[in-house]
Amino acid sequence: MDSLTPSMANAAAWTEPRNQLDGLALIDHLYNQMDGMYPNLWRANFKGESAIANWRASWLEAFVEEGITPLMAATGIKVCRREHDMPPSLPKFLKACRGGESAPDAEALYYRAATEMGKRRAHLPQSWPSPALYWAAVAMGGDILTSEYRHVAGRWKAALDANRSNMAPIPDVAPDRALPAPKMDSETAKRRMAELGGAVKGFNHGEGRLKLDCWKAIADETERGVYPKAASFCQTMAAEVLFKHGYKLGPEMLKHLPAKYRDEETNPMEAA
Secondary structure, rough: OOOOHHHHHHHHHOOOHHHHHHHOOOHHHHHHHHHHHOOOOHHHHOOOOOHHHHHHHHHHHHHHOOOOOOOHHHHHHHHHHHHOOOOHHHHHHHHHHHHHHOOOOOOHHHHHHHHHHHHHOOOOOOOOOOOOHHHHHHHHHOOHOOOOOHHHHHHHHHHHHHOOOOOOOOOOOOOOOOOOOOOOOHHHHHHHHHHHHHHOOOOEEOOEEOHHHHHHHHHHHHHHOOOOOHHHHHHHHHHHHHOOOOOOHHHHHHHOOOOOHHOOOOOOHHOO
């Protein structure tokens, strides 16, 4: 059997009979839940079986188009209990599925994603609110770490919308593979520590700066083949910065090193 598209799979999740619901489909179970939450008020909206069928078709269509999963609908039910004394309209229920009035706005989600992605680049523990937010951040590439929200607001909202139903597992990050520090005299060591502790000069983006550990993380993910292809410009920048600071580049990162550096006979670390 051919694999289902995301929209087909989402529709099937709502319409297939469930053994744990005594053969009832989730869309029909949702109707019953609403009827239980709003006794008389909910059922009064439907004058007959045709009205229920119309409700079922229109809500199912919206769930598929908006990427509403059963897990998101469970959130919607909780929000309705908390915020709505009357049965919600379809637009209100869709909003409830995304957290209701208390849900973070796009800008807040952007900076939360930037924070978590920064931890990821540095191989630190992360706390993503949902896989969907992670995949939206991945779609932004390196810009999630370097750009102010006002400069990428349109792209970010599009990335959020495109990944609302993307619940694929968040991949683990391998341990840092940085090379051991080379031997050097005390003066050189002091200078190198100052360089490592400071920002990488010449690669500023807005008000933020990427430090060397971020460039090393990009290099590590590039060698493992998991760095987003849409952010290849960050790989070029990382290759140049790490090369200048004496780090030996792997074969995949060497592909991103500008030609003017590849033409040099030796890597600075190898010549040390």
